[in-house]
Amino acid sequence: MLDNLNWWEIGALLLLALLIFGDRLPNVISDGLRMVRNLRAMARNATGDLSRELGTDIQLEDLHPKAFIRKHLLSEEDEQAIRKPLQGVYDSLRSDVTGVHEDLKEVADRIDPRAAARKAATTDTAPAPAPAPAPRPSYDDAT
Template sequence: MFENLNVWEVGALLLLALLIFGDRLPVVISDGLRMVRNLRNMARSATTDLSKELGTDIQLEDLHPKAFIRKHLLSEEDEQAIRKPLQGVYDGLRADVTGVHDELKDVANAADPRRPGPAPVSTASPAPAPRAVSYDDVT
């Protein structure tokens, strides 16, 4: 949650919290931590109750609708039947993307002047050299 905050931002948030809550800051922090613990316990008891009702072992991560359906409602044959038509499309798309990637690598290697190989042929005329600007031109 706080991965994107640097030291100064965290310090500013702590200072702001200290100004808002003052001497009550330790009490507010402990109340917040107690609330998080209670929410975890409620989630754990809900998954336990759901596991008992369904007769299977359910983890908290399994409560995501897609994961729940995949793990508890579909058999492996059903999942394979759903994946089979899409697998060919996926394989074809992956082959196309790999081909485009390889072609881009070839173009980049050909355009890189540090790499040996034939230099690209340019049909454009060279640009004229820039004219030097003197102090008299500006005034």
């Protein structure tokens, strides 16, 4: 959940929480954790009740309609029969998208001079000096 936050951002959030809640911060944290525990317990009880009522072992992931139908209503042969007509369309679409992706990469490499320099540097055995960047035209030059 906090994978994209660095330590400075987490520290800033904690400082902000301390400023907002002050002395009540430990109570707010414990109330939040209690709410999360209660929600997990409710979900566990609901899946247990569903498993008991339906007579099968149901996991929380099985409650998605596609997964439920696939697991409880379709056999493997039925599932393969449904997928077979669409598999060819999927394969051709995937190859088309891959081709377009490759074409776009080629166009981007042709447009970007740094990419061409990197490509040339990786193909040569001796490291080539980096080309000097071209001066950028100013607004006055364009007019």
